[in-house]
Amino acid sequence: MSWYDFMENPRTCPTCAWTGPGSETTMGDAFHDGSERHCPKCGHYFGYWVYPLISESLTDPRAPGEDCLFAEVVMERVAEIHAAEAIAKAARGGPPKQLLLRFS
Numbered sequence: 893m894s895w896y897d898f899m900e901n902p903r904t905c906p907t908c909a910w911t912g913p914g915s916e917t918t919m920g921d922a923f924h925d926g927s928e929r930h931c932p933k934c935g936h937y938f939g940y941w942v943y944p945l946i947s948e949s950l951t952d953p954r955a956p957g958e959d960c961l962f963a964e965v966v967m968e969r970v971a972e973i974h975a976a977e978a979i980a981k982a983a984r985g986g987p988p989k990q991l992l993l994r995f996s
């Protein structure tokens with residue numbers, strides 16, 4: 893079950909019978925890859941949920957706008973890193989053909 897599945901699907905607390913979507917649960921301890929989710933009424937622990945993957949944020953229609961924007965920024969940054977690595981590699985070993993054609 894993905895983050896977006898958890899946030900959208902109804903949950904029922906086995907302790908107090910609260911019912912609501914995962915998005916209405918409260919966040920417990922949060923870590924770099926996910927967070928604990930608790931019942932908003934009694935604090936029952938529903939489990940640890942891993943945040944969406946970048947690919948999920950880009951493709952899942954339930955992803956909110958801020959998730960899509962974050963994923964797009966990450967993908968741009970990854971492209972910049974790959975370009976910088978290619979330039980550094982070319983500087984060490986000579987430029988690849990594409991750069992020779994462009995800059996010669």
Ligand SMILES: [Zn+2]
Nearest residue numbers: 905908931934
């Ligand atoms: Zn509860």
